[in-house]
Amino acid sequence: MTVSGTSGTLFQAGASFVHAAHPTTKLLYAVVTIACSLVVTRLPFLAALALSVCVVLYLAGVWRAFLRATARYLVLLTFFLLVIQGLFREGPSAVLLQIGPASLKTAGVLFAASMVLRIFTMVGAFLVVVLTTHPADLVQAIEQAGASPRVGYLLLATLQLSPEMVERARRIIDAQRSRGLRTDGSLVMRFRGLVPLVGPLFYGSLMSVEAKAMALTARGFFTQRRKTWVRTLAHQPWEPAARIALGAVFVGVVVLRVLGWA
Amino acid sequence: MRSFWDVSGSFTPMAIVLIPIAVAINAGLHFITVFLNLPIYLDTIGTILAAILAGPWVAAVAGILTNVVVGLVTTPTYIPYAITNAAIGITAGVLVYFGFYRHWWTAAIAGLILPLVGTVISAPITVVVFGGATGAGSDVVTAFFLASGSKLVAAVLKATFITALADKMISSIIAYAVARNIPVSYAAKFPGITRDHQAPVA
Structure with missing residues (x-):
């Protein structure tokens, strides 16, 4: 296990607006993004989602850390999905590329591409939270939410x-x-x-x-009484609007899917 | 003595403190096998030990946390496989209940059952979540053998499975040996264990 920083996780200290946001807002962002990636099926929408995650990672200033943590894995995954799905996906399909006895099928490659974009989106959205939130803050937010x-x-x-x-x-x-x-x-x-x-x-x-x-x-850890916190986690003024926007995006994506456009 | 199956009663202060230590034991042992360059992982011994000391639910939580922590610290794609490790924890708990950790050879049999459960749970996760590829080394094997269909296929697949079997068998036996040497006065502080389900204590 590799350890980065003093926190033990992948957390990177920083001053971006993503770092400053309350952990629950970031968790909501991750949940909405991951849910959207599971709702949409069309390639352009999946690509747009993956791109939006890239933008957030860039704005948070953690894209280097993101690549360090995932690049090797994502490259391997892309390669194996292309091979497994491209060469062995069942059903009739046009042939994209013929290499000796092996034929790379279009349907399989498209499936692999949507799978890679979806996994990229999920891992990226999750890492936005992990990379920008100190684990202590994350745990405090989870506890204050009732855990x-x-x-x-x-x-x-x-x-x-x-x-x-x-x-x-x-x-x-x-x-x-x-x-x-x-x-x-x-x-x-x-x-x-x-x-x-x-x-x-x-x-x-x-x-x-x-x-x-x-x-x-x-130290009274197992007491049934209510506990207080030494530190307070602040909400940024723009966060309520951001949460509403996230909710709206999710509803919009579901509507698009129901209409058959996404 | 609480019932072995009682969920909320399992999580006593001792059990709660045991869980992070069981997960850390998994990490520490994995480090030792890497250092000794051994072809096994030993990263479920902590989970099995939690099952022996504190029952299936505590072991399940230890299993889940093992994957969540690896997910947070290095590889996020480990997180879906938390389900597998939870199942292994519960299975280990059931095996403890039926006395599989009372002799070294029954512990070895338990070690044969654990990877079966692991494989049955992991395979659908790999297919559903990752479309059949995980980005791990075994993918190369899968892809290559899907294509070639030679006798080599069976040989290598067998080798992979034998490694998994050997790993869980050795893990099981070590967990048995450790539990056997835990003093009664210590083990009695954990919930859910009755003497007749545990390894005979020296």
Whole structure:
């Protein structure tokens, strides 16, 4: 697992209007965009959606981070979808390209293209939220919207602990190697290396469960009373309008689909 | 002693704290297998351990969070497969309930059942969400073998499946071995476990 910044997620600090927006507005944007990408079926509309996501990523100043996180995956996905759908899609279709015995079919390529645009839109809209929102803000917004604090704890604690545990694994490996553990050699040798590495990782981390549970209980985490927040998450003046616009876009897209135009 | 199947009763303070640690164990073990250059992943041991200690629902949440966190930190496309990991957590819980984690060899059998469930749940997700391609290495295999139809196909597909089987079997046995060495006084603090469903404690 790679870790960027201090937050443990892909989050990139910034000063754009997207960064400043309240997390719930951004979540609404992601949900509406993903829903739209599932509602529309025609290629031009899917392309327009994908383009709109690119614009938001650019305006938020996170498009580099977006490409770093997804480029390799998106290129691979495009290639494999083209191959799998282009060459093996069932049903009669015009042939776009003949390479030896393999024929690339138009219907398959079009299907692959709409699939790629749809996935790009979904991943992009999701990453707009992840890249521009600090995980603590996201969790606070989710809790203030009515989710249990336990959900928030689970998400934040997991995000923090996973890199910590990788670090612990690294320390255990160093410690055991300094005691003479071989971590190279034949497959059997390497499998035997698992035992002295895995044990300390388990028992060390299981020991910490009880201490953490007591610490949380002592701080009133499991109380049924209402809790207050140290920080307040601000709404920008333009956000109510943006939310209405997002709702309108979704209704519009559904109407277009029902009419058979999208 | 609470019922193994009780959903809300499963999430005691100890269980809530266990979940992030189980997910982190998955991450830590995966790091170790990468470091040792082993052809297995071991990234479900934390989930199985959560099932042994705290039942199927806690394990399901640990499974979901494993994918959500990988999704937030590196690869967003892992998120739909959270359903698979939830199913693996619940299945592990059911297997614990039926005493599969009481002997090392029954744990190995449990390790055979888990990848079957995983495959059955993952395949439709791959087809519905990603149109048959995931952008992972196994796509090359799929594409190549759809085309060639040679005997090699079966061989490589078999190899892929055997790796998955071996991974879950080894994971299961390690989870059994760890649970076996957990002191009674510690395990008793978790909900949903009765002694006769758990590994015999030394």
